[in-house]
Amino acid sequence: MLLKVKAKSQISENEITDEHVYLERRSLIKKMGFLGAGSLLASTTSAQARGLDFFSSKEEQAFVTSPIKFKASSSDSQVLTPENKVISHNNFYEFGTKKSDPVNNAQSFKVNPWQLKVSGEVNKPFTLDYDDLFSRYAIEERIYRLRCVEAWSMVIPWLGFSLSNIIKQADPTSKAKYVAFETLHDPEQMPGQRSRRVGGGIDYPYVEGLRLDEAMNPLTLMSVGLYGKTLPPQNGAPIRLVVPWKYGFKSIKSVVGIKLVEKMPPTTWNILAPREYGFYANVNPDVDHPRWSQASERRITSGGLFARNRIETLPFNGYGEEVSSLYKNMNLRKYY
Amino acid sequence: MLSALNGRSITLIKLCIHLSCFIPLFYLYWRAYYDELGADPVEYVIHYTGIGALNIFLLSLVVSPLAKFLKQGKLIQLRRVIGLYAFTYSVFHVLNFLFFEVQFDFLLFISEIFERPYITVGMIGLFILTLLALTSFSRIKRSMGSRWQTLHNFTYIAGIAIVIHFYWSVKSELVEPVIYIVILVLLLVLRKDRFKRWFK
Numbered sequence: 001m002l003l004k005v006k007a008k009s010q011i012s013e014n015e016i017t018d019e020h021v022y023l024e025r026r027s028l029i030k031k032m033g034f035l036g037a038g039s040l041l042a043s044t045t046s047a048q049a050r051g052l053d054f055f056s057s058k059e060e061q062a063f064v065t066s067p068i069k070f071k072a073s074s075s076d077s078q079v080l081t082p083e084n085k086v087i088s089h090n091n092f093y094e095f096g097t098k099k100s101d102p103v104n105n106a107q108s109f110k111v112n113p114w115q116l117k118v119s120g121e122v123n124k125p126f127t128l129d130y131d132d133l134f135s136r137y138a139i140e141e142r143i144y145r146l147r148c149v150e151a152w153s154m155v156i157p158w159l160g161f162s163l164s165n166i167i168k169q170a171d172p173t174s175k176a177k178y179v180a181f182e183t184l185h186d187p188e189q190m191p192g193q194r195s196r197r198v199g200g201g202i203d204y205p206y207v208e209g210l211r212l213d214e215a216m217n218p219l220t221l222m223s224v225g226l227y228g229k230t231l232p233p234q235n236g237a238p239i240r241l242v243v244p245w246k247y248g249f250k251s252i253k254s255v256v257g258i259k260l261v262e263k264m265p266p267t268t269w270n271i272l273a274p275r276e277y278g279f280y281a282n283v284n285p286d287v288d289h290p291r292w293s294q295a296s297e298r299r300i301t302s303g304g305l306f307a308r309n310r311i312e313t314l315p316f317n318g319y320g321e322e323v324s325s326l327y328k329n330m331n332l333r334k335y336y
Numbered sequence: 337m338l339s340a341l342n343g344r345s346i347t348l349i350k351l352c353i354h355l356s357c358f359i360p361l362f363y364l365y366w367r368a369y370y371d372e373l374g375a376d377p378v379e380y381v382i383h384y385t386g387i388g389a390l391n392i393f394l395l396s397l398v399v400s401p402l403a404k405f406l407k408q409g410k411l412i413q414l415r416r417v418i419g420l421y422a423f424t425y426s427v428f429h430v431l432n433f434l435f436f437e438v439q440f441d442f443l444l445f446i447s448e449i450f451e452r453p454y455i456t457v458g459m460i461g462l463f464i465l466t467l468l469a470l471t472s473f474s475r476i477k478r479s480m481g482s483r484w485q486t487l488h489n490f491t492y493i494a495g496i497a498i499v500i501h502f503y504w505s506v507k508s509e510l511v512e513p514v515i516y517i518v519i520l521v522l523l524l525v526l527r528k529d530r531f532k533r534w535f536k
Contacts, residue, residue, distance in 0.1 A: 081375075086375075097509040099375070099376060099379065100374055152376060272508050273507075291452055295444075296441075296444070298439075305373065305378060308439060309439075310439040
């Protein structure tokens with residue numbers, strides 16, 4: 001007899017109703033064929049970009065995503081956030097601080113050629129080119145909850161590979177204790193990096209970091225796509241980090257540098273407001289943001305304004321079984 | 337100089353104020369009902385009504401300096417309707433938070449008001465606006481005598497509370513709230529002679 005053992009993180013929430021919609025999504029994409037899927041998306045995003053931006057005089061061509069081959073996720077009982085919401089509601093201050101700014105301002109972002117440099121305390125530094133991002137490691141689908149520090153959340157079908165693949169290939173030296181990440185710095189393409197007003201007063205490039213054992217955890221994903229296709233720029237194309245048990249700002253976008261380091265690296269939001277955003281930033285309902293509660297969240301799915309979607313926030317965003325051992329004997333109030 | 341505005345033109349201006357304040361509010365919930373406010377309509381309606389309340393509030397503070405400058409005493413009559421719309425938008429702002437953000441979790445609602453300084457100062461602002469709205473009827477105004485003016489001077493405290501509320505509520509994008517603070521300070525500076533008299 002085959003017994004399916006469920007990890008605790010695969011919460012069977014009582015909103016499990018949309019499964020037929022979820023299944024339909026796959027067959028729909030299959031039916032349309034890969035090419036069809038890509039071009040359909042291109043047309044919908046362009047309509048969206050126009051609809052959201054009344055003041056933009058120039059007609060911007062929507063960024064074209066393309067389908068990726070991947071191993072589908074087998075564990076899935078959660079209601080997904082619809083794709084149009086995932087790609088139109090983004091915090092990516094490089095393209096503006098409003099949630100609709102990235103989709104409106106990032107469509108002409110160039111992702112090819114791209115270089116992701118892996119360096120630092122490693123024996124075998126290397127660089128991944130654009131094509132390598134999709135071919136070097138086997139790409140799988142991971143359906144993760146994304147919990148923003150602003151107390152809203154989504155469920156997103158990412159495509160990517162574990163960060164550990166990259167780190168193993170680089171072969172860290174014994175000095176490597178942390179991993180430092182860096183976003184592309186290109187003020188010509190990113191209006192938020194040109195102007196402090198547009199970019200929310202952040203000193204760019206955006207930097208993030210993980211402890212080496214956090215980075216090696218199999219859940220830690222380098223994502224190159226979502227909903228079956230390559231990432232749109234507003235979601236961090238062509239490659240971004242996804243750390244599902246931490247607040248969203250840890251999941252740095254459009255990464256150009258991964259550096260193994262000895263000391264805890266600086267992280268952007270921690271530099272900006274150290275009392276509010278720690279290095280660890282693990283999702284924790286018991287430790288409030290100084291200015292709002294983190295005990296619950298609004299799950300963005302298909303409902304509109306009147307959706308009753310406030311749910312309790314879980315420790316480590318529900319991934320405690322996989323990651324709580326990383327923080328044994330650590331005071332998570334102190335190391336928030 | 338303009339000739340003195342008559343009652344009819346004041347009524348006309350009031351009508352314009354009603355239309356330009358009421359229609360956007362109505363249209364906001366219309367769009368919300370049809371799910372046309374993007375991926376997170378909750379954030380949208382909260383921000384829309386919040387920034388709307390602040391804009392209208394500042395407009396109400398423009399009235400008396402403008403009336404003085406244009407030598408059009410009748411313009412002062414517009415303060416009440418503008419002030420009441422600032423109050424209305426603020427009420428919708430808080431109701432949006434209660435209905436759609438915390439979704440009738442009253443315990444959370446109350447604890448957020450007292451635990452979060454930015455919400456606390458915002459509520460102080462709304463409390464003052466509520467008192468001003470309740471005492472805005474002509475009959476009450478008459479019966480209050482000189483105490484009415486004393487009470488309504490609290491509008492300046494409300495203004496300070498509201499811009500602090502905005503400044504403290506943002507994550508890092510401080511430019512916009514700072515612009516609002518500067519505008520409020522300018523509007524207060526226009527009244528400096530008046531404030532000096534109070535402290536004499």
